[in-house]
Amino acid sequence: MPYKIELNEQGQILMSPVRLYHSAFQGEIILNCDAFSMKPRIKELLAVIPAAEPQIELCGWVKTCRDSGSLCFIEITDGSCLAGLQVIAEPSLNNYESEVRRLSTGCAVKVCGRLTASPAKGQAVELRAESLSVIGLADPENYPLQKKRHSFEFLRSISHLRPRTNAFGAVARIRSELNFAIHRFFREQGFIQVHTPIITTSDCEGAGEMFTVTALTAEQLRQPEPFQQDFFGRRAGLTVSGQLQAEIFALSHGRVYTFGPTFRAENSNTSRHLAEFWMLEPEMAFCDLSDDMEIAEALIKDLVGTVLRNCADELDLFERFISKGLLNKLETVLSQPFARMTYSEAVAALEHADRKFDFPVQWGTDLQSEHERFLCEELTGRPLIVTDYPKQIKPFYMRLNDDGRTVAAMDILVPGIGELVGGSQREERLDLLEGRMCAAGLDMEEYSWYLDLRRFGSVPHAGFGLGFERLVQFVTGMSNIRDVIPFPRTPGSAPC
């Protein structure tokens, strides 16, 4: 329908969420939610003051329906928000017996009618149907989703239908909100986004096993040195990190970030690992570890604050049904500076802790999960930045500290998740970098482009990687990472 696009005095398109305007062709008040002729959705409709009783059209899916003899109550969702809109259907509808009374969870419908104040508790407004048409049926004998709670394990087995549930719908909206907020944050800070390659020939050392990308047949792969005949003439794989390429652009554009899918062929079966996940990796020139930490902390606070402001209904759902204390935890993130300690201080704190650990605490070995949990959940009770790890447990590119035995690394540990961020100041001194690469047994030829960055106009620079799904887990309180990504890929599982 030719909805009119409204412009303001400066000629800009009006984008207010809800506007009423007079439709000449119908002579009625019609809601128009935006400038692109899209019909208003439930999120907008619920904000309407119902006194005008506007005529509306609503398309969505039946969440639940209750037949109360003389009338039907049908709750419709359209994915725009957590809340549904209650539709009142009366026997006067011409298809009341044939269709309306037979509606069931999952059916797709279009309802036309007036939006009115609701006389009953539970909702401020409701839609009094003047016509209701079935767009798509969902056979109740076979439709897997019921109007009751399902286990996340079961929902994972129907990943094509689970976005229709309250919790997954809410996760998807929060995930999208966080995604947008990340781009907004970096744009505001003067960063540019760099699209680093998905297919790569450089293995970011220490980041994990790569998936091989090949155009060869199984037969060809059995030949000696097969990848010389392959598409790229050498072995290629799916990226395990965009960091090394991001460094290239940090040294040309100053402040950059890469944010995209990342792949690890590790046989990890845990609630916080995926074979395909999204990673955010900012990289900043003229920046040391202290700046790096400052940016990471500001980012996390900005993102948490954005979700607290914009996704109150969703967070309320998670607070009530998924993770008690979630809101308090998130508000703590905003109200206090992150705790900070060096690795050496952390080891000392663990050694003096009044409790037994399954794994011994020893300077020079990596912190175990139980150690990290103790530090940020019990000792500090808020996000914790651990810095200056021993060089032998960190990758070659991290900058050697003056003590000669630690590197300018930082991990941000958060309650319930563990490591959310891992970052460092990069080694910008050519001779020291070559020494560490040599010690790690890397082929200098392979990394000559990386070393060039230190040969020509090298500057101190730093960056970090943030696991996006772990961030979504942290913000929603969802305990399994497979439930915060639309289509989880894990060992032995990639259904659709």
Place this chain on the structure above:
RNA sequence: UCCUCGGUAGCUCAGUCGGUAGAGCAGGUGACUGUUAAUCACCCUGUCGGCGGUUCAAGUCCGUCCCGGGGAGCCA
């Protein structure tokens, strides 16, 4: 990959000492003038994860494989 706990109706689960399968919800039919996971009555629902073994008899005991949860490692 390792440790551990599981796999029984569409879903969530119970099932005693080995004796032949059960509940709630969902679904179906009907009742009900405003419901909110509506309520009430009646009805339907099974390759007990697969294969093999022990036994007169296996959901139950043994072996093995598959799948899932939780924990660990690797990491984000």
